[in-house]
Amino acid sequence: QVQLVESGGGSVQSGGSLKLSCTVSGYTNRGYCLAWFRQAPAKGRERVAGIDNWADTKYADSVKGRFTISLDNAKNTLSLQMNSLKPEDTAMYYCALSTYVYCSSDSGAFPYWGRGTQVTVSS
Secondary structure (H helix, E strand, O other): OOEEEEEOOEEEEOOOOEEEEEEEEOOOOOOOEEEEEEEOOOOOOEEEEEEEOOOOEEEOOOOOOOEEEEEEOOOOEEEEEEOOOOHHHOEEEEEEEEOOOOOOOOHHHOOEEOOOEEEEEEO
């Protein structure tokens, strides 16, 4: 059974930093994309960043240069380092796993999800 468990959310002032982590268990296939999505109130789910098994990364334009996604294969842990945070980054952040190597921006391509962790950035 595939399980994803996020941690590391919290409240921070604008310009601050947070690091999110996601522990992945139960997935044994070689091909995958792991991604971070976020969803703000009354908005759709947005892919923030993704990384595939070739370590290729993708970022939303809104976070390029500020967020960094990484994967520690030894610890089965996905991370998202978020710097220069802005109030518009406030959202629930979710870790997600797709069995496709291509990191789609479509949340429907990801069958496995964590429960999410809240990030709040105050101005």
